[in-house]
Amino acid sequence: MSQLRRDPIVGRWVVIDNDHPLVPKDFSKEDHSLHQKATCPFCPGRENRTPPEVDAIRLNGATGISDWKLRTVPNKFPALLKEEVMEKKALGMFDVISGHGAHEVVIETNDHAKQMADFSVSEMILVLNQYQRRYKVLAADHAFKYIVIFKNFGTSAGATIEHSHSQVIALPMVPKSVLEEIQGAEVYHSAHGGCVFCSMLQQEYQDRDRLISENNTFVSFCPFAPRYAFETWIMPKEHQAHFVDLDEGGIGDLAHQLLDMLNRMKRCLSNPSYNFYLHTAPIKYGRANCYHWHIEIIPKLTRSIGFEWGTGLQIVPTFPHEAARFLRDS
Amino acid sequence: MSQLRRDPIVGRWVVIDNDHPLVPKDFSKEDHSLHQKATCPFCPGRENRTPPEVDAIRLNGATGISDWKLRTVPNKFPALLKEEVMEKKALGMFDVISGHGAHEVVIETNDHAKQMADFSVSEMILVLNQYQRRYKVLAADHAFKYIVIFKNFGTSAGATIEHSHSQVIALPMVPKSVLEEIQGAEVYHSAHGGCVFCSMLQQEYQDRDRLISENNTFVSFCPFAPRYAFETWIMPKEHQAHFVDLDEGGIGDLAHQLLDMLNRMKRCLSNPSYNFYLHTAPIKYGRANCYHWHIEIIPKLTRSIGFEWGTGLQIVPTFPHEAARFLRDS
Numbered sequence: 001m002s003q004l005r006r007d008p009i010v011g012r013w014v015v016i017d018n019d020h021p022l023v024p025k026d027f028s029k030e031d032h033s034l035h036q037k038a039t040c041p042f043c044p045g046r047e048n049r050t051p052p053e054v055d056a057i058r059l060n061g062a063t064g065i066s067d068w069k070l071r072t073v074p075n076k077f078p079a080l081l082k083e084e085v086m087e088k089k090a091l092g093m094f095d096v097i098s099g100h101g102a103h104e105v106v107i108e109t110n111d112h113a114k115q116m117a118d119f120s121v122s123e124m125i126l127v128l129n130q131y132q133r134r135y136k137v138l139a140a141d142h143a144f145k146y147i148v149i150f151k152n153f154g155t156s157a158g159a160t161i162e163h164s165h166s167q168v169i170a171l172p173m174v175p176k177s178v179l180e181e182i183q184g185a186e187v188y189h190s191a192h193g194g195c196v197f198c199s200m201l202q203q204e205y206q207d208r209d210r211l212i213s214e215n216n217t218f219v220s221f222c223p224f225a226p227r228y229a230f231e232t233w234i235m236p237k238e239h240q241a242h243f244v245d246l247d248e249g250g251i252g253d254l255a256h257q258l259l260d261m262l263n264r265m266k267r268c269l270s271n272p273s274y275n276f277y278l279h280t281a282p283i284k285y286g287r288a289n290c291y292h293w294h295i296e297i298i299p300k301l302t303r304s305i306g307f308e309w310g311t312g313l314q315i316v317p318t319f320p321h322e323a324a325r326f327l328r329d330s
Numbered sequence: 331m332s333q334l335r336r337d338p339i340v341g342r343w344v345v346i347d348n349d350h351p352l353v354p355k356d357f358s359k360e361d362h363s364l365h366q367k368a369t370c371p372f373c374p375g376r377e378n379r380t381p382p383e384v385d386a387i388r389l390n391g392a393t394g395i396s397d398w399k400l401r402t403v404p405n406k407f408p409a410l411l412k413e414e415v416m417e418k419k420a421l422g423m424f425d426v427i428s429g430h431g432a433h434e435v436v437i438e439t440n441d442h443a444k445q446m447a448d449f450s451v452s453e454m455i456l457v458l459n460q461y462q463r464r465y466k467v468l469a470a471d472h473a474f475k476y477i478v479i480f481k482n483f484g485t486s487a488g489a490t491i492e493h494s495h496s497q498v499i500a501l502p503m504v505p506k507s508v509l510e511e512i513q514g515a516e517v518y519h520s521a522h523g524g525c526v527f528c529s530m531l532q533q534e535y536q537d538r539d540r541l542i543s544e545n546n547t548f549v550s551f552c553p554f555a556p557r558y559a560f561e562t563w564i565m566p567k568e569h570q571a572h573f574v575d576l577d578e579g580g581i582g583d584l585a586h587q588l589l590d591m592l593n594r595m596k597r598c599l600s601n602p603s604y605n606f607y608l609h610t611a612p613i614k615y616g617r618a619n620c621y622h623w624h625i626e627i628i629p630k631l632t633r634s635i636g637f638e639w640g641t642g643l644q645i646v647p648t649f650p651h652e653a654a655r656f657l658r659d660s
Contacts, residue, residue, distance in 0.1 A: 002409050002429030004503065012506045015429070017409035079332050079347035079645055092533045094554045099332030099345070148640035169640060173334065176342045177642025203422045224424045277640050310478035310499060310607050312507025315409055 003319075005225035009184040009196050010177075014225050014314040021318045022229050027301050028272035030154055034113060034162055041076075042107045042163035044068065051076060054104060055133060057126055070126050071107045072134060075167070078103035086143050086172055102138055102170040106130050112163050116153065117262035117271075124255035127166065131278070132251075135244045138170040139283045146174045146282050149243075154273025156300045174282045181279065185290040197292030198239050200224075209321040212328045213260050217253035220261050222320035222327070227298075229318035230269065232261055232327070234295040241288035243280040258295065261327075265299050268330040272299040333649075335555035339514040339526050340507075344555050344644040351648045352559050357631050358602035360484055364443060364492055371406075372437045372493035374398065381406060384434060385463060387456055400456050401437045402464060405497070408433035416473045416502055432468055432500040436460050442493050446483065447592035447601075454585035457496065461608070462581075465574045468500040469613045476504045476612045479573075484603025486630045504612045511609065515620040527622030528569050530554075539651040542658045543590050547583035550591050552650035552657070557628075559648035560599065562591055562657070564625040571618035573610040588625065591657075595629050598660040602629040 002017040041049035044066040050073040057070040074082075080101025087098045108116060108127045119127070135147050151166040152159040159165075174182075188196035204210055204221045212220040212232065220234050234257055240246065246254065265272060280293040308314060332347040371379035374396040380403040387400040404412075410431025417428045438446060438457045449457070465477050481496040482489040489495075504512075518526035534540055534551045542550040542562065550564050564587055570576065576584065595602060610623040638644060 002411070004410075004427040004429065004431075004501075006425040006503075008423050008425070010506070011509075013503050015409050017429070019407065019409075077349065079345050079349075080334075081332070091554075092536060093338050093529055094533070095336040095338070097334040097343075099334065099347070101334075148643065150640040167640070169643075171334075171643070173336075173343050175641045175643040176340070179341075199423055203424070206422060224421075279641060310480040310497070311505045311609060313478065313499075313501070313505040 007223070007225040008200060009188070010180045011184060012225065012227070012314070014227060014316055016316050016319050018317060018319050018322070021322060022301060024270075027268075027270040028299070029270065030156055030273055030300075032115070032154055032162075032271060032273075036162050037112050040112055040161070040163050042071075042105075042161060042165060043112050044110045047071075050074075050105075055130065055137075057130070069110060069123075070130055071110075072104055072130060072168070073107065075103040075105050080169065080171070082141075082170075088172075097172050100143055100172050102141075102144075102168075104134060104138075104168040106134070106166045106168060108164045108166060114164060115266075115271075116151070116164050117259070117266045119259065121252070121255050121259065124259055125251055128251050128254055128258075131166070131168070132244050132246070134168045138168070139244070141170065143172055144170040144283060146171045146178065147280075148175065149278040149280075151276050152273075153275075154300065157273035157275050159273070178279065178282065182282070182285070182291055185292075186287060189287070189290045195239055195290060195292050197235065197294065201235060201237065207321075210324045212264065212324050213257070215253050215256055215260075217250050218257035220257060222324040224320060226316055226320050226323075227314045229316050230265075230299050230301065230323045230327070231320075232265075232297045232299075232323075234258060234261060234297070235292065236294070239289070239292055241281040241285060241291045241293060243278055243293045261297060264327045264330075265297070268327050269299050269301065272301055274299045337553075337555040338530060339518070340510045341514060342555065342557070342644070344557060344646055346646050346649050348647060348649050348652070351652060352631060354600075357598075357600040358629070359600065360486055360603055360630075362445070362484055362492075362601060362603075366492050367442050370442055370491070370493050372401075372435075372491060372495060373442050374440045377401075380404075380435075385460065385467075387460070399440060399453075400460055401440075402434050402460060402498070403437065405433040405435050410499065410501070412471075412500075427502050430473055430502050432471075432474075432498075434464060434468075434498040436464070436496045436498060438494045438496060444494060445596075445601075446481070446494050447589070447596045449589065451582070451585050451589065454589055455581055458581050458584055458588075461496070461498070462574050462576070464498045468498070469574070471500065473502055474500040474613060476501045476508060477610075478505065479608040479610075481606050482603075483605075484630065487603035487605050489603070508609065508612065512612070512615070512621055515622075516617060519617070519620045525569050525620060525622050527565065527624065531565060531567065537651075540654045542594065542654050543587070545583050545586055545590075547580050548587040550587060552654040554650060556646055556650050556653075557644045559646050560595075560629050560631070560653045560657070561650075562595075562627045562629075562653075564588060564591060564627070565622065566624070569619070569622055571611040571615060571621045571623060573608055573623045591627060594657045594660075595627070598657050599629050599631065602631055604629045 055072040086100035148169040385402040416430035478499040
């Protein structure tokens with residue numbers, strides 16, 4: 001039995017074809033054993049192997065160069081450079097911006113062997129606080145319109161360095177996928193007078209079968225029209241457009257909720273590689289009642305968890321209520 | 331040096347970061363040697379291993395079941411079924427359509443060992459004619475709004491069966507990526523009074539450095555803001571919205587042009603796996619002056635040819651004029 005489902009935010013149709021749904025034997029067998037420790041540029045004592053840090057957390061009054069708990073450095077091979085002068089121009093009918101931007105790496109822990117799923121709550125809070133700090137610094141540069149924050153864990157999710165880290169990228173324009181969410185949310189707001197993400201949450205609570213877990217501030221669920229099997233969103237229950245506006249209590253609750261999801265994936269899906277992306281409103285976005293920030297987590301499983309079928313149509317092998325049941329109850 | 335470039339049709343920004351551009355040692359080392367011949371369900375003599383054919387070309391008056399040159403069969407594991415009754419419904423705020431559609435496989439040759447790049451012009455014409463024939467049959471079903479035609483060659487491009495074949499999918503809705511092109515083209519038409527694809531071709535002829543080859547009817551080029559390195563488009567020089575309207579002379583010219591491109595990729599990029607997609611207007615699309623059909627070819631190279639960087643921003647390691655020079659002159 002297959003079904004075409006339409007994402008209510010961006011209008012994307014996906015095909016859910018569960019004739020051969022993913023089962024535990026399809027889950028990750030990926031080897032995350034460590035091979036880079038001897039030369040890891042992200043380990044304490046090798047600070048000279050990265051560009052000079054732009055931020056660091058040293059606890060208990062420590063000041064030594066290697067006494068950090070968390071450290072943020074510019075990417076050694078940045079695709080975009082903060083130093084480059086921003087220049088917009090038209091080449092005939094084409095629009096071009098020079099590579100002005102920032103590309104930073106948050107080294108989340110001084111422990112080479114520690115996966116984010118195994119962080120303590122206080123370690124996770126350090127990371128989330130750092131995301132907010134870097135956001136604020138970069139957002140103050142008027143050239144930037146959007147800050148992308150994401151994490152790749154594991155080789156098959158694109159992580160080339162195994163030491164746990166996330167990436168922060170500042171852009172002189174808003175990426176298309178965010179613009180699409182915003183445009184969809186604005187159209188919905190004009191038609192229905194409310195936030196499409198809030199309506200989605202109401203529907204999730206009404207249907208219940210795609211919910212995974214929740215705490216005071218956050219809820220995790222598998223969205224109705226996912227692009228990938230076992231795609232999971234973490235969303236604040238109350239409307240909020242900007243991640244950077246999350247207060248201290250909220251950061252604590254997010255640390256718990258993100259750890260809960262990463263641990264469920266580790267336990268239920270055999271510790272897969274994954275990506276997560278923070279979707280937040282553009283810097284200085286004016287219609288805060290339309291957009292609702294959230295985190296999207298995509299685990300990589302051994303069998304294809306979804307693929308593009310010709311012109312952008314996604315095929316997904318598992319219904320989200322089945323994925324949610326598995327992540328909830330296993 | 332990196333550059334942000336905006337696709338003039340759909341508005342997607344991509345980052346071209348050629349600090350480490352692809353060089354020949356990065357090109358495909360993929361092994362396309364054949365392993366499935368003994369049991370291939372697409373070989374003559376094993377017609378009972380596929381669902382009954384819906385079309386076939388038997389030359390010179392042959393009538394035997396195995397005397398075909400080309401054969402089209404329903405996919406044995408279709409994600410969408412023509413027999414399923416189409417039902418649209420709303421589940422709360424979500425839109426759903428039952429899995430009504432068609433999913434066919436064009437077995438392009440009776441020769442298990444022949445890659446499409448090695449087809450004769452007359453063999454390629456048979457394939458292109460078949461695309462048009464299947465399009466016409468499926469487009470006559472009023473439930474269908476769009477026909478997707480595409481080909482995967484090689485394991486890393488998603489081909490699970492090595493015998494040369496393409497896929498034809500009929501959908502009860504228009505996929506988002508096509509809708510985006512159409513919306514972008516309609517906006518451009520309203521603003522500038524012409525076809526954005528025609529303007530793009532003018533610009534390509536003016537700039538010249540992204541052109542690869544051409545004949546009377548078609549031109550191949552690497553688009554200004556590609557999603558992937560060595561992405562190539564084949565486009566009719568004269569405005570035409572629907573591939574199915576291409577006449578007999580045009581089909582001959584397209585056969586030459588597609589063979590030219592596949593051979594250039596085979597020679598210059600070490601016979602990579604690839605996908606190609608036919609982008610054509612939706613069935614019964616009313617604004618034929620806005621849309622311009624074309625073929626997009628994406629080779630798969632060993633090193634990443636582009637990746638999504640957080641929320642949908644594509645990073646591409648090679649400028650299209652360098653890719654075009656390589657495909658033109660090597």
